[in-house]
Amino acid sequence: MREVLEGSQAVAMAVARCRPGVVCAYPISPQTHIVEALSRMSRTGELTDCEYVNVESEFSAMSVSIGSSAAGSRTYTATASQGLLYMAEAVYNAAGMGLPIVMTVANRAIGAPINIWNDHSDSMAMRDAGWLQLFAMDNQEAADLHVIAFAVAEELGMPAMVCMDGFVLTHASDVVDVPSAEDIDAFLPPFRPLQSLDVENPATIGTMAGPESFTETKYLQHMRFLDAADVIASWSARFAERFGREAGGLVARFDPDTLDRSATAPPAKWDDVTVIAMGSVLGTLQAAIEPMRAAGAHVRLVGISAFRPFPTQALRDAVGASRNIVVVDRALELGAQGVLTSCVGGALVGTGSRIHSVVAGLGGRPILASSLTAVIQRAIDGDLRRLEFLDLKEGGVPAPSLGATEVSR
């Protein structure tokens, strides 16, 4: 049913309809509305056979999730920012033990200085933790991705983060069609853990691995991650078939003319500037690029839907013959460049692409379509530096010297 919903409410409804056995969270802005809604549903009876556990920290939220998932219950949690870092040790641990917990990350900046607003620093800091990371571009996709995330995570025995921009999505109302409980029941198989704490079949979970076996353990974890690309693509395709709309997948392609999302959009051409981004800024980019296309500019848009596993092949396919790349990055590798830029650079290595990192929207700075249009135009004109900060305020902030942002190649 299509209805106007706050992003957090849509996510909470989708999660509840996935029938989790345990929901455990510690409140942090901008995740709070999601867990408030779930705690309410666990009392009103909308969420049955589910334990909602209030804990004293994010570290315990993830630890409780580890216990409940290991004991064979579908498990959900949500956090953001400092909370994600506070649980970091347990985030890695859940992945190492192959526990398919699904966690919403309401993306928010990391301090200092303390800042509650949106960017991608938090989930980017956990990019090597062994979790799938699926990014939502709008509230519809945020709701849908949770259904896909449970299916993918549980098939693989691997935890999944669904990343949605804090406030921009979590607190924004939009028309959303949350999949019904009946449809999700038909789509999402019941949770059958690959291993669990079972008194009938006792197992030891979480042993110590020495130098003679640790490498192999990590190798197997990596191989499983590579399998994940196919599993994500497969479940996303099944979702599109059943629900009649695209969600998830590895890379989001957009029609060259309408800028609508389209899995069948052709790859970019040699004379295109390709703009790559993830999350809600893709919507702003649609708005920024559409008039440029209408005016005859050769600009294409590609979204990263699955940041982990990083969709190297799908990205290369979408970028096609384009060699002029602009990455709009919502997180910064201090002393290097944007985080997504590094990953894109790794994926496009050997293609001779010129990759520009545009760091935008840190700590909730609004990303204006007009600013994006100007940056993309400069990329077309060959006037964009390797690293730029969008709308950096003049005065008080020294402009970087050319040498600081350009390297010989």
Place this chain on the structure above:
Amino acid sequence: MTTVHIPFMQTGTLAVGGRLLDLEERSVQSQADRPSSLTKGHRACQGCAEALAARWVMDTAVEESGGKLIVANATGCLEVFSTLYPESAWKPPWIHSLFANAAAVATGIASALRAQGRDDVRVLAQGGDGGTVDIGLAAVSGMFERNDDVLYVCYDNQGYMNTGVQRSSATPPTARTATTPAVGKAPGAPYGQGKSMPKIAMAHEIPYVATATVADLRDLESKVRTAMSMHGARYLHVLVPCPVGWGTSAAQSIALSRAAVESGIFPVLEARDGEIVATHPIRERVDVEEYLRPQARFAHLFKPGGEEGLERWRALAEANIRRFRLTEATP
């Protein structure tokens, strides 16, 4: 069975197996079909009281749960010596996640069991003093405060023994550790009383708190039985001498545990809903020296200049005896 004369040594706290007793009065360990939950082949040091205590605790809990027990273990000696891949010394379903989170993992297991309607399966969490009173304190306190249906057992050897004997907040004052060396003006651990987790647990007014030692294994066993007969958050604190960390011979672990009790240094008690309901009265009081002198970590107390430290210990024992009325019989 009244025709058999049972000598005191077979019924009292000093007897372990009790093979001359009626079957139902015997300890779990005296039974041929004992669970052996922590089974042979693990890598604990000789004289490790933690391994001894864990075996008794676990076997009793397994028996009390009808074989339906799930265990969450903190990082530490107990985890390291029992589960080096690809081997495991644990027979019950057992999980190790991290150092600081055994209590929270146990909450997660208990929550999942509730959601699944499995009220027949019980949950036990365990860790050392570091994982309980230091790095894991917040998670333990959270589990207590929510009154989650978990029995948490702390094996207290008063330091970070697994990493090479560093000070924890359960390390008593004056003790020499690798990070509180016995040099300088105030040799050994300079401050603290050895953080009292039982008192912290009692402040949460949870249904059951108890302390025990390996000097009285029947008492330990009976406290596990009591704890397992109840629901909600329960806490058991067991003093476990560590020959490596304490600088003692492997043969002294039991005797030192007894000296800790009989000198007043380690009060043995039970509390319900935050109120002490029973204390183990000192049978034959000994001076703190009997506990301290065999331990190399206190050797500096018996050299010139060590008198002040010894007096500190005597004051600590006196305070315990007064506070917990250890020379009086339990009312």
